[in-house]
Amino acid sequence: MSAARAAAATTGGRLVGRSGVRGAAGPGALARTASGRAPAARAVRPGAAASRSAAPSRRPEQRPAAEPRVRLLPPPPSSRRRLPFGVLCGVLVLASLLAVLSLNISLSHGAYHLHEVQARQQAAAEQRQALTETLERTSSPEELGRRAAGLGMVPAGAAGFVTLPDGTVVGEPVPAPEPPPAPEEAATDPADGQAAQDADEQVTDEQVTDEQADEEAQP
Amino acid sequence: MARDTRSRSTPPGPSRSGTSSGSRAVARPLVRPERRARLLLAAVLALLVVFAGRLVQVQAVDASAVADRALADRMGLTTLVPAPRGEILDAGGQVLATSVERRDVVADPTIVDGYVREDDDDVVVAQGVDGAVTDLSALLGLEPDAVRAALTREGTRWSMVTRGITPELWDRVAALGVPGITSERRWSREYPGGRLAGNLLGYTGYADGHDDAGLGGVEAVMDEELRGVDGSQRVERGRMGQAIPMGESELVEPVPGGDVRLTIDRDLQWTAQERATTAREEAGAEWVAVVALEVGTGHVLALAESPSVDPNDFAAARPEELGSRAVSDIFEPGSTSKVITAAAALEEGVVDPLTPFVVPYRWEASNGQSFRDSHYHDVEHLTFAGVLGTSSNTGTVMAGELLSREQRHDYMERFGFGQSTGIELPGEARGILAQPEAWDGRQQFTVLFGQGVSVNALQAAEVFATVANDGVRVPPRLVAATVDADGTEHPAPQAPGVRAVSAETAQQVSTMLEGAVAEGTGGNAAVEGYRVAGKTGTAEAPDDRGGYSGYTSSFIGYAPAEDPEVVVAVIVQRPTNGYFGGQVAAPVFQDVMSYAMTSRGVTPSTEPARLYPQEW
Numbered sequence: 001m002s003a004a005r006a007a008a009a010t011t012g013g014r015l016v017g018r019s020g021v022r023g024a025a026g027p028g029a030l031a032r033t034a035s036g037r038a039p040a041a042r043a044v045r046p047g048a049a050a051s052r053s054a055a056p057s058r059r060p061e062q063r064p065a066a067e068p069r070v071r072l073l074p075p076p077p078s079s080r081r082r083l084p085f086g087v088l089c090g091v092l093v094l095a096s097l098l099a100v101l102s103l104n105i106s107l108s109h110g111a112y113h114l115h116e117v118q119a120r121q122q123a124a125a126e127q128r129q130a131l132t133e134t135l136e137r138t139s140s141p142e143e144l145g146r147r148a149a150g151l152g153m154v155p156a157g158a159a160g161f162v163t164l165p166d167g168t169v170v171g172e173p174v175p176a177p178e179p180p181p182a183p184e185e186a187a188t189d190p191a192d193g194q195a196a197q198d199a200d201e202q203v204t205d206e207q208v209t210d211e212q213a214d215e216e217a218q219p
Numbered sequence: 220m221a222r223d224t225r226s227r228s229t230p231p232g233p234s235r236s237g238t239s240s241g242s243r244a245v246a247r248p249l250v251r252p253e254r255r256a257r258l259l260l261a262a263v264l265a266l267l268v269v270f271a272g273r274l275v276q277v278q279a280v281d282a283s284a285v286a287d288r289a290l291a292d293r294m295g296l297t298t299l300v301p302a303p304r305g306e307i308l309d310a311g312g313q314v315l316a317t318s319v320e321r322r323d324v325v326a327d328p329t330i331v332d333g334y335v336r337e338d339d340d341d342v343v344v345a346q347g348v349d350g351a352v353t354d355l356s357a358l359l360g361l362e363p364d365a366v367r368a369a370l371t372r373e374g375t376r377w378s379m380v381t382r383g384i385t386p387e388l389w390d391r392v393a394a395l396g397v398p399g400i401t402s403e404r405r406w407s408r409e410y411p412g413g414r415l416a417g418n419l420l421g422y423t424g425y426a427d428g429h430d431d432a433g434l435g436g437v438e439a440v441m442d443e444e445l446r447g448v449d450g451s452q453r454v455e456r457g458r459m460g461q462a463i464p465m466g467e468s469e470l471v472e473p474v475p476g477g478d479v480r481l482t483i484d485r486d487l488q489w490t491a492q493e494r495a496t497t498a499r500e501e502a503g504a505e506w507v508a509v510v511a512l513e514v515g516t517g518h519v520l521a522l523a524e525s526p527s528v529d530p531n532d533f534a535a536a537r538p539e540e541l542g543s544r545a546v547s548d549i550f551e552p553g554s555t556s557k558v559i560t561a562a563a564a565l566e567e568g569v570v571d572p573l574t575p576f577v578v579p580y581r582w583e584a585s586n587g588q589s590f591r592d593s594h595y596h597d598v599e600h601l602t603f604a605g606v607l608g609t610s611s612n613t614g615t616v617m618a619g620e621l622l623s624r625e626q627r628h629d630y631m632e633r634f635g636f637g638q639s640t641g642i643e644l645p646g647e648a649r650g651i652l653a654q655p656e657a658w659d660g661r662q663q664f665t666v667l668f669g670q671g672v673s674v675n676a677l678q679a680a681e682v683f684a685t686v687a688n689d690g691v692r693v694p695p696r697l698v699a700a701t702v703d704a705d706g707t708e709h710p711a712p713q714a715p716g717v718r719a720v721s722a723e724t725a726q727q728v729s730t731m732l733e734g735a736v737a738e739g740t741g742g743n744a745a746v747e748g749y750r751v752a753g754k755t756g757t758a759e760a761p762d763d764r765g766g767y768s769g770y771t772s773s774f775i776g777y778a779p780a781e782d783p784e785v786v787v788a789v790i791v792q793r794p795t796n797g798y799f800g801g802q803v804a805a806p807v808f809q810d811v812m813s814y815a816m817t818s819r820g821v822t823p824s825t826e827p828a829r830l831y832p833q834e835w
Contacts, residue, residue, distance in 0.1 A: 126386040129319055136314050136411035141489035158747040159817050171748040171823030 302447025327399030553758025605833030608739030
């Protein structure tokens, strides 16, 4: 094989042929060119082009040594080379399709998971709200007072304070009044507890003494 | 592909076969494939240009309009996502008002009949509208007829079944899977304390297109801070209009409202409210108000009253009970405002605490107006401290006569009479303080002992808070801070205090007020372990017809007297069972103040009081 043919084989016949034509700039060279498609050839001898064009294809190896010029060669048979390429393309397409598919599957998987987790979060938030509501209601002063009274508890009396560091007691702490007699009963009936508390407050009211002078008396 | 196209576009035969007509076979093949290829290329390019142009037009020029149209086709209507309203908290962060999620159950009556419920063995146990009515009414606790009416409503695809169920109940309703039954989310205002502070918290209702606009109390005044910004949602919907699960959705998150932290101490508020309730029952009074203020800061620790209102059910309350009487109702303060007269006389130097007075039962002024005390007594030899301690009207007028009309008016103004306190509550009545020129011959004296002038309970308490705060009047306030949804706290601005009288005068008045409790009319207000300064008040209550009917009994004071922390004012309007302030109001003061001292951990008084002698 000549260098020209080798070049033609590697880079493609038509391209090489054309570059050969253009490379031979003179008219004489054009006339000898084997290419039937070269525009220059047509311009010189349009009539002879058809008959000559067939010649190289019929006798491709007639004058390899005498004709160093690059000439157009038919594309080399490449069926054996195309097959792996086609297979490669197919594999690539298939692989990308599979990749997209698996991506989609994992995405929708994630979406399902997200949906499920969001539902759980929602349920937890609702439960939290319900518990908070219950807590706020049961920890309100009114409810606490009612339940404490139900358990037989009474409001504390005056408190004493221990001062540091000498440990003296400030104030006159007094024990809380006697709790109502039947705390068990009171615990079941909140109204009882309330009554007990009311009775407790009565004590202070009994201390009421006469007011002295505290009024404008208009005639 | 490209190879195929070319081989087709190039005529196969003529040049090779040579059997066709010679001239055409020779001349044409050289020209035609080139031209065809060019034409084809041009055509393809032109097509590509058209495509590209269209692409640019669609993607770049008309992009937003086209996208919007496509979205509008796919997406349903925009639904409102209501923002939760902020919470109202007490001083310690305990919740006084909160918003909870509730669901309104809505039916599409046209598709409810597709309902089928099977048990575990795939046996149909409920079916159609009848089955849906049975199951729903059992779950929702509603009358079957009402549910049936909602599910069979004609000519609509939106029919309200029930309002305000909890999300958990809705989950169980949704689990039934009745076709066409959906829920709408909304926020409902809850007041976990019930009547606790109900009169000052206010209530919410529909206004300005919002379901939970603040309509009363703190809810109304702080509405801007509490209200959130509603969001919106659009979801991809199917042909039947149902939201497609996991379909396209567009959510503008609602911005929750900010919280408001009050100065109210929840426990003290409750104690005050309980005592107000029992006192009103015992005294058979029209209303009772109890105000507790923190000395020095003007923080309102409690603003309790009876009758009270439960804001969870404000529709059941009478309109006149909805506001806070402690700021909206005015009364003549009576003897409690003798404190102002005493402070004015001391500050102006016309008397001192030990100035001797000869106090008769009845006394006549130079213009012929005569005044007498509430109880008959022989002529007494009282110091000025004794005049205040025994709450003598004649003695007070004798001392007050030494002040000019303008001075009397000026000091009442200095102590906040006739001016709005600026408290964060709607409907505050600032009371009536006439100009001194307008006072008639009698009123110029009666204002000295608190008749002929009117105030609200908060103003009355403010007088004592001023004395307790060494003569500096600090405007009371109810809102301690606002808290943004992101937790940033903005403390409410503290208005500067205004000096009403000198510290020395305030101290003298304070010692005289201690005497009023220890030796005078306020004995029932004494708190075990603490020195209390305070004053009783019993005034005639003006009626609607321009006269007087009934009394306003009050006790206002503070403790510990040597280093005041808390002012408590108790106002009992028109008691029918006893009417003296020391008898009706002082015991309430004692209980509330005693609780305030213990709960705030105030150390009991150790130094004994050094009182002024009451007689000479």
